[in-house]
Amino acid sequence: MALLTIAEALNQALLQEMTNDNRVMILGEDVGQDGGVFRITDGLLQKFGEERVADTPISESGIVGAAIGLAAAGMRPVAEIQFDGFVYPAFDQLICHAARMRNRSRGKYSCPIVVRFPYSGGVRALEHHSESMEVLYIHTPGLKVVCPSTPYDAKGLLIAAIRCPDPVIFMEPKRLYRSLKEDVPEESYEIPLGQARVMIEGTDATVIAWGSMVPIALKAQASFAKENVSLEIIDLRTLSPLDTETILNSVKKTGRCVVIQEGPRTCGLAAEISALIMEKALFDLKSPVERVTGFDVIPPLLQAEDFNIPDDKRLIAGIRKVLA
Amino acid sequence: MGLIDSANPLSDKMIQVLDHEGNFVRPALAAKWDDKTLREIYENMVFLRMADQKLISLQRQGRSGSYPSIEGHEACQIGSSLAIKKTDWIFPAFRELAICYMQGMELEKIFLYWMGNEWGSNAAANVFPVSITVGGHPLHATGYAWALKLQKKPDITVSYFGDGATSTGDFYEAMNFAGVLKIPTIFFCQNNQWAISTPCSKQTAAKTLAQKALACGIPGIQVDGNDIFAVYAVMSEASERARKGLGATLIEAVTYRFGNHTTADDAKKYRPQKEVDAMRKFDPMLRLRLLLQKKNAWDEKFEKEVIARSEEKVRAAVEKAEGFPKPKPKEIFDYLYEKLTPALEEQKAYLLNHLKTYCSTP
Numbered sequence: 001m002a003l004l005t006i007a008e009a010l011n012q013a014l015l016q017e018m019t020n021d022n023r024v025m026i027l028g029e030d031v032g033q034d035g036g037v038f039r040i041t042d043g044l045l046q047k048f049g050e051e052r053v054a055d056t057p058i059s060e061s062g063i064v065g066a067a068i069g070l071a072a073a074g075m076r077p078v079a080e081i082q083f084d085g086f087v088y089p090a091f092d093q094l095i096c097h098a099a100r101m102r103n104r105s106r107g108k109y110s111c112p113i114v115v116r117f118p119y120s121g122g123v124r125a126l127e128h129h130s131e132s133m134e135v136l137y138i139h140t141p142g143l144k145v146v147c148p149s150t151p152y153d154a155k156g157l158l159i160a161a162i163r164c165p166d167p168v169i170f171m172e173p174k175r176l177y178r179s180l181k182e183d184v185p186e187e188s189y190e191i192p193l194g195q196a197r198v199m200i201e202g203t204d205a206t207v208i209a210w211g212s213m214v215p216i217a218l219k220a221q222a223s224f225a226k227e228n229v230s231l232e233i234i235d236l237r238t239l240s241p242l243d244t245e246t247i248l249n250s251v252k253k254t255g256r257c258v259v260i261q262e263g264p265r266t267c268g269l270a271a272e273i274s275a276l277i278m279e280k281a282l283f284d285l286k287s288p289v290e291r292v293t294g295f296d297v298i299p300p301l302l303q304a305e306d307f308n309i310p311d312d313k314r315l316i317a318g319i320r321k322v323l324a
Numbered sequence: 325m326g327l328i329d330s331a332n333p334l335s336d337k338m339i340q341v342l343d344h345e346g347n348f349v350r351p352a353l354a355a356k357w358d359d360k361t362l363r364e365i366y367e368n369m370v371f372l373r374m375a376d377q378k379l380i381s382l383q384r385q386g387r388s389g390s391y392p393s394i395e396g397h398e399a400c401q402i403g404s405s406l407a408i409k410k411t412d413w414i415f416p417a418f419r420e421l422a423i424c425y426m427q428g429m430e431l432e433k434i435f436l437y438w439m440g441n442e443w444g445s446n447a448a449a450n451v452f453p454v455s456i457t458v459g460g461h462p463l464h465a466t467g468y469a470w471a472l473k474l475q476k477k478p479d480i481t482v483s484y485f486g487d488g489a490t491s492t493g494d495f496y497e498a499m500n501f502a503g504v505l506k507i508p509t510i511f512f513c514q515n516n517q518w519a520i521s522t523p524c525s526k527q528t529a530a531k532t533l534a535q536k537a538l539a540c541g542i543p544g545i546q547v548d549g550n551d552i553f554a555v556y557a558v559m560s561e562a563s564e565r566a567r568k569g570l571g572a573t574l575i576e577a578v579t580y581r582f583g584n585h586t587t588a589d590d591a592k593k594y595r596p597q598k599e600v601d602a603m604r605k606f607d608p609m610l611r612l613r614l615l616l617q618k619k620n621a622w623d624e625k626f627e628k629e630v631i632a633r634s635e636e637k638v639r640a641a642v643e644k645a646e647g648f649p650k651p652k653p654k655e656i657f658d659y660l661y662e663k664l665t666p667a668l669e670e671q672k673a674y675l676l677n678h679l680k681t682y683c684s685t686p
Contacts, residue, residue, distance in 0.1 A: 051474055062497035069467020096457045103659040104453045106446040142660050165662040241665035
C-alpha cells in the first residue's frame, strides 16, 4: 500500500500493464519525453522505449485511427488525447470505426483500444480544456465509457479498461488528478467495468455522481450528516454500460434521488438516469428526481467558469428540494 | 535507381508500360507474363467486370442494396494484387470488388455484403471490412502495418481509396504517421476523375495527387491505372520497398470511372456522355485484349469460353449469397461488445418478445 494521487495511480496502472503484457503500448502527443502534459505517462518512455511509448504528430484522428489498426493487429494501444476538447477531430474514427469494427465484421475484428483524456473544468484552463461531454460517447453504441473519481478506482479501472476486448473511453477528472491521496495496493488489480460503487450507505436520499462531481457529493453528505440526514452516495465509475441495478436498488430504498452532472443539462446522463428511475421505480419515489447539472452553455472561460460548474451549494439546494 | 526513387510526383507524366493500343512503350518494365498467365489475367478482368455488372442488375431488381461499380478499375486492382501476397492486409474503400476477390475473398461474401448483410464482411481472407466513410481507413492500414513492424512480421498493408479521399485530413494524417514512423504500408489511390459529381479539378489545385506524398516525406508516384503492366511494376517496387524497411509509398493510379458513382446516382446529370465515350478507348480490359490479339492469344472462341465460365461463377456466387441465412433479430445486438451489456440484454429480450407477440418474424 502507498498513498497515491489519481495521477500516480494511473501511472502505476500503465507501468504494471506494460510490464505484464508486451502488447500494451502508449501513443499520443507529448506522452514520451514529456510524460504527458499531466505527467500521467512520466517515466514510461525511459522504461519501455520509443516503440512502446510513441510520441505522435499532433493528429488526434491519426492517433485514434492508427490505434484501431494496431488493435486489429493484436496490440493493446492506450491512446492519450491531450484534452477533452481535442477529441473531436477523432470522432469519425471513434464513432464510425472503433465503435463498429466488431459489429461490422461480425466478430472477425475487434477494437481493444483505450482512449484516455483529462476532462472536467475547474482548473482555470483555456477554451476547449474544460469539457465534460461524456454523453457523446455514452450515446455511441459500441463504446464503453469509464470515469474514475478516486486513486484506488483509477488504477483498477484503467487496468480493466486495458484488458477489455472492446474500445473504452477513459475520462480522467483533471481537477482531481492531484487533489486527493488514497491508499492504493502495490499489486495489480481490476475494478470490473459496469459496476457502480456505493461510497456511503444512507437511507434518506440517493445522490448519484461520477468523476469530478464525486467529491462534491461527499461534501454534501458530510454536511447533511450533521443534520442527521442520511444520504447514500453512489459513484457510477463506469458510465457505459450503466450499472442500473445499483441505481435502482438505492432509489427503491431511499425514495429520493439527486443526480449531479458537470456536463450540459439537456440529454445528459442525468436525464437518462431520471428516465430509468421513472420507468422502473416511479412508485418507490417520494419526490421527483432532481438534476443538478452544468447549463446548456459553452464552458465559460476561467473568470466565469464557476457559474456553470455545479458546486456543493447547488447540490445541497437540490437535495433539500427532494427532501422537502 | 528504381521507378519510385526516380519519379517526380509533381509531373503528370505518369508511368506507362503498355499503351492503349496494346503496344509496349517501356518493354524493359513489362512483367514477363507468358501467354497463359496473360489469358488468366484477362479472364479475371472479364469475370470481375461481369460480377460487377451483376451487382448492378441485382440492385435494379431489388435483390441488392446500392452498389458502386468498379468498371474501369480492373487493372488497378488486379495489377496491384498480383504484386503483393495473400498474407498482406488489404483495407478497401467501397469501390473495391476486384481487389477483395483477388486477395482471397469469396465472391459470394462480397455479394452478401452489398445485399445488406454484415456477414459479408466476415471473410477468411486478409481483407478488412469496406469503409463507406471516405478517407478514414488509410489510418487503419497504417496502424495495422505499424503493429506488423513492431511484431517483426514480414507482411505489409495496402489501403485503397479514390481521388476524393485525398482531400480529407485523415488521408494526410495517415501518410504523415507512415512517414514519421517508416511504416510498411502502401497508399493506393485510384484517381478515377470523379468523386460522385465532383471532378478532380474541384478536388484539388495540385497537378497530381501523387505529389501529396511529398509533404509527408514519403515517395509518391503517378502511374497509368488502365495499364496493368505499369500498375504491377510500380506496385511491385512499392511492396519491395515496404518489406525492406524503406517505408510507405503513395501510388496515384490514373483511371476512369465508367459507371455511375453508385446505383443510387445518375452521372448524366453532371458528366458529359462525350467524356465517357472518349475514355472508352482507354479501357484497361480492351488494352489487354489488344495485346493478346497481337500475340495471337485471343479469339472469339476464347472470349466465349471466358464469358461462359464467368457467368457460371457469378451465377453460383449469387445463389450462395442469396441462400445465406437471413439475419436473425438477435444478431443486431450480439456483436456490439464481446459480451452483451445489461441494457442490450434487456433491449434484445424486449425485441424478441415483441416480435413473438405481435409479428410472425422468428
